[in-house]
Amino acid sequence: MAIATINPFTGETEQTFEPHSDAEVERRIAAADAAFHALRATTFAQRAEWMRAAAQLLDDEVEELARLITIEMGRPIAGARAEVRKSAKGMRFYADHAEEFLAPEALADPSAVNASAAGTRYAPIGVVLAVMPWNYPLWQVLRFAAPALMAGNTGLLKHASNVPQSALYLDTLFERGGFPTGAFHTLLIPASGVERVLRDPRVKAATLTGSEPAGRSLGSIAGSEVKHVVLELGGSDPFIVLPSADLEKAATVAVTARNQNNGQSCIAAKRFIVHTDVYDDFVRLFTEKVAALTVGDPLDETTDVGPLATRSGRDELAGLVADAVAQGATAVTGGTVPDRAGWFYTPTVLDGITPAMRIYREEAFGPVASVYRVADREEALAIANGTTFGLSSAVWTNDADDEEWFIQNLDAGAVFVNGMTISYPELPFGGVKDSGVGRELAAAGIREFCNLKTIWKG
Incomplete structure (x- = not known):
């Protein structure tokens, strides 16, 4: 894929970029390694000052950035603006809490290990490579970069090739905030260039958000180099509605849960599993x-759903729907590619899904919802867990027993009760099964790329 901004609303190429040369990639890796040795020697207070300054740049430049996100990947402008502000909030969160999250811990009774004192400390590990997707071109990167830098690590970003201007904005953001030169750099390289960077001995770990095949590839390379990874590889999240639920509220939230960011969100609800007693309503x-x-x-500020980010993504989504309809599903609404410029797909609700259909197993990355009628909570759970993904989930019920039962039994990294899945800086984020390994955000996120040192004193 060319490194280019192609406006998904018009289909026109706005700007193209040349990949970095091998020499430039080497220069940036070397700069990140050098910056690590400088950054690790600074205090949390100093890093926090720089992090807050970088966050302020986002707030100051919110309109410019929101427009850039919208032009590069088609997100409605209101959502793009919210992404910029959320990113700044996440940066401030780690500026405020990094020292607390990485504080040394003392063993309450060191005599148990024949010591005068013992415990643990966290230390940064070095240069971390981030391979990031286009669907949240700022938030996805900054929820990694903020904790990594606050821990004293440095970062290299290989961003998606269709959001190069967002990537180049991030290339200078932290240095503008005061961080040492090289603390965070963008690499304009194709996917084929990732392996070389990851195998470089100066690069100590990697994180990837993207497709399952991409995660398997990066994970296998990292494994062969004995390097730590965090992988977030998508989901097919269930949204379960039980008889005791507030149906009006559940339906209203369901629309946002499925169609946020034009339906292009890993944590968007995708499968709506509804008890037969309330199914029709x-x-x-x-x-x-x-x-x-x-x-x-x-x-346009009034737009709810814009185009999909890429033509190939739109065509793949259309193919999933066509396969389902050909095998007996019904498009209750939508199910068409509108006759207009840009990579649009009509918001769709599909009924009559069966295991024979591709959409039963595959992630629909766009504004397409699948609805399932179930007889009881056991059947709801079987469908919810009957996928290789396990990122997040939502359960709508006012029955305390049902609530606890689903919390205990859903195979997912998160369970949201009477609400839609949202990522918060304060809560860990990640999945199980093919949705990935490791966690981002909260205390868990900053600790992923730290060396947990055991300390023993005689």
Whole structure:
């Protein structure tokens, strides 16, 4: 894929970029390694000052950045603006809490290990490579970069090739905030260039958010080099609605949960599993609200759903729907590629899904919802867990027993009760099964790329 900004609303190429040469990649790796030795010697207070300054740049430049995100990947402008502000909030969160999260811990009774004192300390590990996707071009990167830098690590970013201007903005952000030169750099390289960087001995670990095949590839390389990885590889999140749920609220939230960011979110609800007693009413409410969404220019403040980020993504989504319909599913609303410029797909609700259909197993990355009728909570759980993914989940119920039962039994990295999945700096984020390994955000996220040292004193 060419490194280029291709406006998904028009399909026109806005700007292209030459990949960095081998010499430039080497220079940037060397700069990151040198910056690590300088950064690790600084205090948490100093790093926090720089982090807050970088966060302020986001707030100051929110309109410019939001427009850039929208032009590069088609996110409606209101959501793009919210992403910039959320990123700044996440940076400040780690500026405020990094020292607390990485504080030394003393063993309460060191005599148990024949010591006068014992415990643990966290230490940074060095240069970390981040391979990041286009769907949240700022937040996805900064929720890694903020904790990594606050821990004293440095970062190299290989961003998605269709958001190069976002990548280049991030290339200078931290240095503008005061961090040492080289503390965070973008590498304009193709996917084929990742292996060389990851195998470099100066690069100590990697994190990737993206497709399952990409995660398996990066994970296998890292494994052969005995390097730590954090992988977030997508999901097919269930949204379970039980008879005691507030149907009006559940249906309203379901529309946002499925169609946020034009449906291109790993944690978007994708499979709506509804008890038969409330199925007809929920589907009616849900379908009415989906059909009422405004599809159009993502720079228009009134637009709910813009184009998909890439033509190939739109075509793949259309193929999933066509396969389901050909095998008996019904598009209750939507199910078409509109006759207009840009990579649009009509917000869709599919009924009558069966295991024979591809969409039963595969992640639909776009504004397409699948609804399933179930007879009881056991059948709901079987469908919810009947996928190789396990990122997040949502359960709508006002029955305390059902609530606890699903929390205990859902195979997912998170369970949201009577709400939609959202990533918060304060809560760990990550999945199980093919959705990945490791965690981002909260205390867990900053500790992923630290060496947990055991300290013993005689």
